[in-house]
Amino acid sequence: MKAQANGLEGVIAAHTALSDVQGEAGQLVIAGASVEALGSFEETVARLWRAAGLSVDELPRRLGAARVAMAAQLDPRALASENGMEALRACVAQLSETDELDTAIRLVAASSVATAAWYCRQRGATMSAPDPGASHAADLLRLMLGDSDARRAAALDRYLVTVIDHGMNASTFTARVVASTGSDAVSAVVAAIGALKGPLHGGAPGPVLDMLDAIAAPQNAVSWIEQELAAGRRIMGMGHRIYRTRDPRAAVLERAIVELGGDERRLRLAKAVESAARGVLREKYPDRGLDTNVEFYTAVLLDAIGIDRRAFSPIFACGRTAGWVAHVAEQRRTGKLIRPQSVYVGRSVE
Ligand code: COA
Numbered sequence: 001m002k003a004q005a006n007g008l009e010g011v012i013a014a015h016t017a018l019s020d021v022q023g024e025a026g027q028l029v030i031a032g033a034s035v036e037a038l039g040s041f042e043e044t045v046a047r048l049w050r051a052a053g054l055s056v057d058e059l060p061r062r063l064g065a066a067r068v069a070m071a072a073q074l075d076p077r078a079l080a081s082e083n084g085m086e087a088l089r090a091c092v093a094q095l096s097e098t099d100e101l102d103t104a105i106r107l108v109a110a111s112s113v114a115t116a117a118w119y120c121r122q123r124g125a126t127m128s129a130p131d132p133g134a135s136h137a138a139d140l141l142r143l144m145l146g147d148s149d150a151r152r153a154a155a156l157d158r159y160l161v162t163v164i165d166h167g168m169n170a171s172t173f174t175a176r177v178v179a180s181t182g183s184d185a186v187s188a189v190v191a192a193i194g195a196l197k198g199p200l201h202g203g204a205p206g207p208v209l210d211m212l213d214a215i216a217a218p219q220n221a222v223s224w225i226e227q228e229l230a231a232g233r234r235i236m237g238m239g240h241r242i243y244r245t246r247d248p249r250a251a252v253l254e255r256a257i258v259e260l261g262g263d264e265r266r267l268r269l270a271k272a273v274e275s276a277a278r279g280v281l282r283e284k285y286p287d288r289g290l291d292t293n294v295e296f297y298t299a300v301l302l303d304a305i306g307i308d309r310r311a312f313s314p315i316f317a318c319g320r321t322a323g324w325v326a327h328v329a330e331q332r333r334t335g336k337l338i339r340p341q342s343v344y345v346g347r348s349v350e
Contacts, residue, residue, distance in 0.1 A: 019167050118311075
């Protein structure tokens with residue numbers, strides 16, 4: 001048997017109609033549409049689920065009703081952890097599978113309602129009741145922050161859409177492995193939340209904000225970055241396993257920040273830091289194609305919306321849950337168990 005590289009880099013684990021990450025070209029296609037051209041969260045969920053074989057009518061109404069039902073059944077004990085991903089994992093784990101589509105809808109509703117309820121609890125606020133007639137993003141924003149601003153809701157909607165799915169990333173692969181055993185979608189999503197909780201997957205936006213705070217002014221950017229690299233540290237929000245050019249999601253989120261308006265000085269600082277990081281990294285690693293990834297502008301956008309960095313990973317999960325359940329449905333239809341092999345490097349039989 002031929003040994004594969006550690007980390008399964010370059011190994012194909014599935015054929016999917018859900019998303020295509022083109023690393024050299026810097027393009028992302030979600031079920032036939034480029035990431036720049038996607039519609040609202042509800043439209044994109046429906047697009048993704050149809051591609052996965054989940055026929056879905058009246059999604060906004062059903063998702064709204066599911067948010068209301070989830071808020072009514074939240075168990076306060078599951079929200080107790082100070083870590084949002086632990087709270088999310090505990091809340092989602094309390095669900096049971098019904099039919100495939102109903103479970104998918106309840107999982108998407110549950111991740112958002114649980115995130116909002118946990119966030120309110122952390123801030124000592126009382127979460128209001130979900131509005132089943134609101135868009136998913138607008139309702140999530142109002143539940144989290146008590147904020148009904150349409151521009152911030154549109155920005156949050158763009159964020160949820162932009163991170164909805166992304167090829168065979170670690171949490172999606174995890175969800176597919178669980179689904180491939182014939183287990184239920186709730187278990188698959190709980191496992192995926194566990195994978196997303198790790199700092200190597202989706203954990204960079206908080207440190208990106210720390211970096212912006214530390215640099216403080218555009219003229220400090222180049223020297224700060226050079227010092228970080230000289231100290232052997234990585235620049236957060238830069239580099240990607242697949243993209244060899246700028247992550248296309250960075251451009252979508254940057255546009256969303258501009259459309260949101262707000263703190264122009266912060267955006268100017270972010271752009272100066274990005275440009276300094278790209279320049280310094282290009283000089284240091286001319287052949288590696290290290291460039292801006294999605295997490296750089298995720299940090300700036302979520303911060304501009306008014307969401308605290310503690311909630312960045314759970315809110316990523318709110319968007320990505322729709323992708324996970326699509327992959328679960330698609331994997332189930334293959335009927336194939338995912339079961340790789342390992343190379344034994346232990347002691348020989350004595
Ligand atoms: N800053 C500085 N150097 C970086 C870097 C970064 N952000 N990303 C990669 N490199 C360097 C590595 O140090 C390594 O150099 P070396 O061979 O001299 O040790 C080289 O580029 C290749 O890195 P590697 O770890 O093999 O790349 P990967 O594909 O496994 O890692 C990431 C991809 C995303 C983990 C990596 O780019 C990273 O740590 N980025 C910062 C964290 C981040 O933004 N994560 C969010 C990703 S969406």
